[in-house]
Amino acid sequence: MTLIKKLCMPICSAIGNFWLLLAGVLLVADLWVIFLWAPRDTALGDIQRILYLHVPAAWVSFFAFFIVFCMCTWYFIKRSDKADRIAHASAEVGILFTTIFLLSGIIWAKPVWGVWWTWDPRLTTTLIMWLIYSAYLMVRAYAGSDKRAERWSAVIGILGFFNIPIVYASTIWWRTIHPQQMVGPASDPSNALPDPMRITLYFSVLVFTVLFFVLLNIRYNILSAERKIAIIVDQSNHERV
Amino acid sequence: MTTRRKYFIFIALVVAVLSYFTYDAMKGAAVYYLTVTEAVGQSSDQDTVIRVNGKLVQASFVRGGDRIESHFDVTDDISIMTAHFSGVLPDLFFNENSQLVLEGSFDEESVFQVQNILVKCPSKYVAEEEKSSA
Amino acid sequence: MKKILLSLLCLTTLCSLAANSVTSQSTNNLIFLFSAYLVLWLGFFVYVIFLKTKQKDLQSEIEQLQVTLDKS
Structure with a gap:
């Protein structure tokens, strides 16, 4: 009983946060649209509905890492602590979405392609993306508030971004088992999604983006508070000496 | 072990793993x-x-x-x-x-x-x- | 209260989905569909719990600071 209480307490109080609650409600609405409103695909059947979580998670990952790239560049120009913290928060939330994106792909591949994983260009480049940003977060985790670590991770954040256009274009440049883009600038008009599916996908992308910003904001605030506390502790130690 | 050496080892490891994956993916055929x-x-x-x-x-x-x-x-x-x-x-x-x-x-x-x-x-x-x- | 409402909504959605799918054609792939969405929700919950733990740590650190400040 106490264990359940211990597990539930943080969730309860987290839901007390208005924005998080809004994101949760939107996510439930998204489930409703995906499962009850969107039509079933003729060839794949219900399993095709993974699209509405796979593609938005991919979009949010790319977006999150784009923010990391911008903030790391800004950090190098201005040496801004704020940019460094936004980059850190964005990379962390981004890796969460990339993990979801990769796992949903793996779960989708098994029933449709017949294997969990194959060393296809799209899959390989995505895994590399995941590893690059894991490396980024690990450098941060091991180095704490060391200035050198901030610079190191900013270098990873900038260089790592060059992999993302490769991930995106991998289905166009190389022979791959992965389906081609169905929406967006690189999509082939002959693959266009039927309207209800496209609307569902756009709605899902919107919901995931909102959720991303909510999580990013919470993480950023925590990082800022940690920084402030560290500064105060540092000052009081100084005064005592 | 200093923290700095830890990064170096860690980053070297990641680079090694990445290169292995790339090699494995490209092996046999381009x-x-x-x-x-x-x-x-x-x-x-x-x-x-x-x-x-x-x-x-x-x-x-x-x-x-x-x-x-x-x-x-x-x-x-x-x-x-x-x-x-x-x-x-x-x-x-x-x-x-x-x-x-x-x-x-x-x-x-x-x-x-x-x-x-x-x-x-x-x-x-x-x-x-x-x-x-x- | 909010939590109960949320879980109810979630449960209703899942149940109606299950009912909807069972009545129509092949069900063997559904386990994959469910696991994908389970991963999504679990991922979010775990992350939110992680954030909440961080926040609690901060809270206790601030309280400790307050205590040391009061002493001095």
Whole structure:
């Protein structure tokens, strides 16, 4: 009983946060649209509905890492602590979405392609993306508030971004088992999604983006508070000496 | 061990793992799969495991006596290649819009011995009509 | 209260989905569909719990600071 209480307490109080609650409600609405409103695909059947979580998670990952790239560049120009913290928060939330994106792909591949994983260009480049940003977060985790670590991770954040256009274009440049883009600038008009599916996908992308910003904001605030506390502790130690 | 040495070791490890993955992905061929025509061109090479992409020739499909063995042809509209597979076929194997990616190697009679079948499904999704009878 | 409402909504959605799918054609792939969405929700919950733990740590650190400040 106490264990359940211990597990539930943080969730309860987290839901007390208005924005998080809004994101949760939107996510439930998204489930409703995906499962009850969107039509079933003729060839794949219900399993095709993974699209509405796979593609938005991919979009949010790319977006999150784009923010990391911008903030790391800004950090190098201005040496801004704020940019460094936004980059850190964005990379962390981004890796969460990339993990979801990769796992949903793996779960989708098994029933449709017949294997969990194959060393296809799209899959390989995505895994590399995941590893690059894991490396980024690990450098941060091991180095704490060391200035050198901030610079190191900013270098990873900038260089790592060059992999993302490769991930995106991998289905166009190389022979791959992965389906081609169905929406967006690189999509082939002959693959266009039927309207209800496209609307569902756009709605899902919107919901995931909102959720991303909510999580990013919470993480950023925590990082800022940690920084402030560290500064105060540092000052009081100084005064005592 | 200093913190700085820890990063170096860590980053070196990540780079090593990444290079290994890239090498593994590119090994054997610079491309993920060959077309049927390209594969037939090197059918004398029986040692290398390759991936071949083609469409199933529906009429060519024959099941063996024990229901596990299957023989079929795949084509890229230029060449045709005979393949043999023993195992459970994936769900969308017979779907006329899907393509197959076969992993395996040629035997002495130039029959492609399939170890693994992957289905490359259509990129186009089509909404199912509302079922009024359901 | 909010939590109960949320879980109810979630449960209703899942149940109606299940009912909807069972009545129509093949159900063997549904386990994959469910696991994908389960991964999504679990991922979010775990992350939110992680954030909440961080926040609690901060809270206790601030309280400790307050105590040391009061003493001095």
